[in-house]
Amino acid sequence: MMSEKILEVKDLVVDLDLDLGDGRTRPVLSNVSLSVSDSEVLGIIGESGSGKTVLSRALVNWVSHPLRVSNGSILYRGQDLLTLPPARMQALRGRKIAYIGSDPGSALDPTLPIGRQIVEKLRSVEPGISTRDAAARVVQVLDAVRIPSARERFYEFPFQFSGGMMQRVMIVDALVTNPDLLVADNITQPLDVTVAAQILRLLQDLQRDFKTAILFVSSSLGVINEIAHNVLVLANGRVVENQSVGQLLSTPQHNYTKHLIADIPRIWKGGPDTAAPAPAAAAPEMEPILSVRDVDRFYATKDREKLFGKQIVQAVRGVSFDVYKGDNLGIVGESGCGKSTLSRLLSCLEAPDSGQILFKGQDIANMKAKELLTLRRGFQLLLQDPYNSIPPHLTIGRTIAEPLLIHGVPRREVHDRVTATMHEVGLSVELYDKLPVGLSAGQRQRVSIARALVLDPELLILDETLSALDQVEQSKLLALFDRLQAQRGITYIYISHDLGMVRRACNRVAVMYLGRVVELANNERTFFDPGHPYTRALLSAVPAIEDRPYKAETYLLEGEPPNPINIPPGCSFRTRCPFAFDRCATDDPRLRVRGLDDLAACHLQEINVPAE
Structure with missing residues (x-):
C-alpha cells in the first residue's frame, strides 16, 4: 500500500523586508521543495542561520512581517495553505496541523493549570465536545506521554513542571486533537540527554500509534539519526541534499553536508584517542586552583x-x-x-x-x-x-569594557584592551560602537567570552x-x-x-x-x-x-x-x-x-x- 502525501512544498521563497524604504528584500528561503507522507518522519538539519526555523513556521503559515512568502505553495492534502482564509487556516492549525517550539516555558499561561489550558484549546477546535469529555481526553494523552500521576498533574501550574515535563505537556497540547502533521522545531535542544532520549522515544511511539507524520527540525544530526527516516539539509536557505538518513551518513553528496558531519564530536569511534589531548596530570605536590x-x-x-x-x-x-x-x-x-x-x-x-x-x-x-x-x-x-546575557541597550565595546570600569582600570587603557580582546576572540573591531541587535548567537557568545577574558x-x-x-x-x-x-x-x-x-x-x-x-x-x-x-x-x-x-x-x-x-x-x-x-x-x-x-x-x- 502506497503512502499518501500529507504535505508537499513546491518552490517556496521567503524574503526579509530590509525596511530601507526602497522595497529591497533579502531571501531567507530560496526555492525550497519537500514532501512528507503519512507516518513519515522527515528531519531538517542545518546550522544557525540556515533557515530551519523560518521554514518550520512557514509550513504552518506563521510567517509575518518583516518576513513574507513571495513565491511557491504549501499543499496540505492538496489545499494550498498560503491561499486559505485565516479562519480556515486557524482551524487546520489547531486541529490537523500541530506545531511545537523549543521554548515550552513561554508557550503556556503561568496563571492557569496546564490541564485547563489544554482543555480550552481542545474545545476551541472541537466546539461540540463537553468540558468533562475534553478533560478525560487530556488526562488520557497526559498518561500516554508518561507523565506520572496524570490526573493529579492535570491541576498543576506550569512552574510546577520541569523542562522535560513541560515539553511533554506541549506534545500533549499538540497531539490532543490527533493531528495528521506535527512540526517539531528543535524541541530537544534545551533538554538534557536522558529527557531528550525519552522525548524522542515517546514521539516514535506516538507516531506509530497515531499515524502522525512528523517534520522534525534540529541542529543535531545525532538527534535526526535517532528519529528520522529521511533528512533534508538546509544551507543559506537552500536545500542542498535530501535523502535517507542512512545514505546521508554513509555517502553524503554535498560539501556542506560533509563538513556538517565532520564537525560532529565522535564519542566512541576511534577509541580513547577520540578525545582532544588532555592537559598534563597534576603533580601530587601541586596546589589546586x-x-x-x-x-x-x-x-x-x-x-x-x-x-x-x-x-x-x-x-x-x-x-x-x-x-x-x-x-x-x-x-x-x-x-x-x-x-x-x-x-x-x-x-x-x-x-x-x-x-x-x-x-x-x-x-x-x-x-x-x-x-x-x-x-x-x-x-x-x-x-x-x-x-x-548581554544588555541590548549598550554598544558591544561598552559591554566588554564593563568589568574593566568596575575594577577601576584607567579609561585611557580601556579601549585598547577591549579591541585587543575582541580581536583575540574573533570579533570584528568594527562592531565596537554597534548595538548587539542583528548578531548571531555565536557572535553574541563571543561578546560574552570577550567580556569575561578582558580581566x-x-x-x-x-x-x-x-x-x-x-x-x-x-x-x-x-x-x-x-x-x-x-x-x-x-x-x-x-x-x-x-x-x-x-x-x-x-x-x-x-x-x-x-x-x-x-x-x-x-x-x-x-x-x-x-x-x-x-x-x-x-x-x-x-x-x-x-x-x-x-x-x-x-x-x-x-x-x-x-x-x-x-x-x-x-x-x-x-x-x-x-x-x-x-x-x-x-x-x-x-x-x-x-x-x-x-x-x-x-x-x-x-x-x-x-x-x-
Missing part, C-alpha cells in the same frame, strides 16, 4: 499542604573535588541534579550553607565584598543564554555556555577555548548536558545526581569504563551517529529523579537503577577509589560486581 570541600546548599520553600509549613530542597549535598591549573573539568547530569546551583556557588553568586570553596587557597564563600571584588578578576562565569582570568566557569549553539558554532568556540588555554593557561569548568562536547573538551568528568557527585574520573574511564550505572544511563541516551556501547534497552531511564525535598533512604539512584539490590535501600554509598584517580559511589563497585 579551585578546591571544593564538602559543600552543601539547601533552599527553604513553602509547604503547600501546611499553612505556615516549610520544606527543604537539598540542591547540593556534600560535593568535593579539586581543579588544577590547565584542567578541563566537565560537570554533567540531568536537569535538577544541582549543576546550575553548583555553578552559582563556584562563581560566588551564592554562598554554601556549609563547606568551603577555595580559590587559590582563599575561601571565597566567607569573604568580605571588597576582598571578593579583587579576587573576582581571577575567575569568571559564562552563562548559557546568548540573547539575554585576564585564570579560571572560566562555563554554565551550558555552548548548549544554545549548533554543532558547527560549538566546534569553532571549542577551538577558540583550546587556543586561549594554550596562550593564556586558562583553566575551564564545563557544566553541560552535552556529553559529546564534554568528550571533546574535558580531561576529567564529574557526574552529578540529585545534588551529589556520584562519579569522578578521567575522560577515557568515564566514556569507556564508567563505574556508576547512572553514568552508563547518560551515555546510553547520547544522540550519536555511531553505535553506543551502552544500550538504551538496558540503561535508558524513565521518568525523573526523586524530589530533592524527599530524597529516598539508601542510594538515591536506586529507584531508577536496573541493578539495585537490598543493600541499596538502606546504605548510602560514598565515593570510593576504583583506580588511580577515579571515584564512584556505587555498592556494585565495592563488591567488585560490574554494573552491566
